[in-house]
Amino acid sequence: MARRTTLQLAVLQPGDPTSLTRQLSDALRRAILVGQLRPNTRLPSTRALAGELGVSRNTVLDAYAQLASEGYFSARTGSGTFVTTSLPEHSLDRLDAAARRPPARGIAPPALSTRGAAMAAAPLSVSDGRIRAFSPGIPALEQGNLDMWNRTRSWHQRHTTVELLNYNDPAGHRALREAIAAYVGPMRGVVCTAEQVIVTAGTQQALDLAVRMLVDPGESAWLEDPGYPGARAVLAAAGVTIVPAPVDEDGMCVQEAQRRAPRARLAYVSPSHQYPLGYTMSVTRRLQLLEWAEASHAWILEDDYDSEFRYGGRPLPALQALDRTGRVLYLGTFSKVLFPSLRIGYVIVPATLTPVFRNASSVAWHGANAIDQAALADFIRDGHFERHIRRMRRRYQERRAWLVDLIHDRLRDDLTLAGSTAGLHVTACFVRRRDDVEVSRRGAAEGLTLPPLSQYYIQNPRLAGLVLGYGHLGHDAIRAGVDTLAAILRDVTLRRSTRR
Numbered sequence: 001m002a003r004r005t006t007l008q009l010a011v012l013q014p015g016d017p018t019s020l021t022r023q024l025s026d027a028l029r030r031a032i033l034v035g036q037l038r039p040n041t042r043l044p045s046t047r048a049l050a051g052e053l054g055v056s057r058n059t060v061l062d063a064y065a066q067l068a069s070e071g072y073f074s075a076r077t078g079s080g081t082f083v084t085t086s087l088p089e090h091s092l093d094r095l096d097a098a099a100r101r102p103p104a105r106g107i108a109p110p111a112l113s114t115r116g117a118a119m120a121a122a123p124l125s126v127s128d129g130r131i132r133a134f135s136p137g138i139p140a141l142e143q144g145n146l147d148m149w150n151r152t153r154s155w156h157q158r159h160t161t162v163e164l165l166n167y168n169d170p171a172g173h174r175a176l177r178e179a180i181a182a183y184v185g186p187m188r189g190v191v192c193t194a195e196q197v198i199v200t201a202g203t204q205q206a207l208d209l210a211v212r213m214l215v216d217p218g219e220s221a222w223l224e225d226p227g228y229p230g231a232r233a234v235l236a237a238a239g240v241t242i243v244p245a246p247v248d249e250d251g252m253c254v255q256e257a258q259r260r261a262p263r264a265r266l267a268y269v270s271p272s273h274q275y276p277l278g279y280t281m282s283v284t285r286r287l288q289l290l291e292w293a294e295a296s297h298a299w300i301l302e303d304d305y306d307s308e309f310r311y312g313g314r315p316l317p318a319l320q321a322l323d324r325t326g327r328v329l330y331l332g333t334f335s336k337v338l339f340p341s342l343r344i345g346y347v348i349v350p351a352t353l354t355p356v357f358r359n360a361s362s363v364a365w366h367g368a369n370a371i372d373q374a375a376l377a378d379f380i381r382d383g384h385f386e387r388h389i390r391r392m393r394r395r396y397q398e399r400r401a402w403l404v405d406l407i408h409d410r411l412r413d414d415l416t417l418a419g420s421t422a423g424l425h426v427t428a429c430f431v432r433r434r435d436d437v438e439v440s441r442r443g444a445a446e447g448l449t450l451p452p453l454s455q456y457y458i459q460n461p462r463l464a465g466l467v468l469g470y471g472h473l474g475h476d477a478i479r480a481g482v483d484t485l486a487a488i489l490r491d492v493t494l495r496r497s498t499r500r
């Protein structure tokens, strides 16, 4: 039996730059993903919901149509609109089993704080650990690749000291902080001392800490649009008003962001390799961004997640290198250069923030695993890290060239590539009008992960396409993936033209 529901949606914000339709579709999607709206639930009529929320019926109609096109809703003639019984494939890896399981009968949902509810409603990112073509952002994880790292780590496990077994500095193991400071100087032009380096469990924890420390709920932050979902989730969970800042070939459009929210407290940028479009932020835009931050005492979060992997062109130093007044927090991670489950990253904070961030790290998690940190410090200091990067850079360059050549040979009429030659993914935009969510859904059914570009947008998507990760794929897997993708694109085109 279908269930009726009374929706408890967050109040929509008419003044927010995100359209009401988008706010509503995001809230409904979230309600499904956290299990608040269960499969087969009947939605209120568009007229009733519009009345309840005080918005136009068209807003609700458009939001329902959007979720139907994404596969979350299905319409049954004469009976209304329902949450589908099987969720779209591309959403499944964002869910954990608990979120999908209906709450046991008679057990009230947990009473959460406002902060907790915002966190529970943020989109969940859960990997099932399977390696599929073309999941973005995964490095090469094949056997043998990490032998030297494994040797260094097991040596440290066998020869650990009392100091390493005891509580350590919450800001990170001293030797690792020194090794990181000595590495980012020459490699990225970052100017810092070891004290400014705070070791975190990857960039995600650094983002969470920085946003908690620097922005109050209700204040605004600029976020690249399209942008990194991990940063968006942290801001949304902190109750921060997200101001979408459009991105073009020169990176974030700073003047437009200033026009939209001059008094924002913070800006998140990925200037070396904009995620997901892949552009490098121009020097002019970098200077505009720094000028704005200096004048308005705002903060800049610089996410330098994959800058080690550049295959052509002159790398620009980090934005932090141009920061004269201490407004930039520089985020780095070992997830791409080594492997994601290591969960070690860092934030390099301006000197004025060093004591407060150290204190906050002691409150929030009290430091990462000291034995892994000591092993990593040795791995860097002994030169293995730089050798590993050089080896991986050659491998990724080959994999990228292989994928790009196949796309040019086979899919030239369907896909065009955006961005610079760097990183572990290519962003492929559709040449002709196509629904990237539908292509992604078809891909999932065929065993491919094809994140739709439109889903990285906060406002109305300007581009449709796919974000294709290749770092973890050998040549055969790339070729097989392109074969399948070509068949899907052909089929989606055919079905569109036969429907006309």
Ligand SMILES: Cc1ncc(COP(=O)(O)O)c(C=O)c1O
Pocket: 136, 137, 201, 202, 203, 204, 205, 228, 270, 275, 303, 305, 332, 333, 334, 335, 340, 344, 345
């Ligand atoms: C833009 C961006 N920043 C940072 C990261 C790394 O996050 P973490 O260090 O939490 O693994 C990723 C991973 O995919 C990313 O795409």
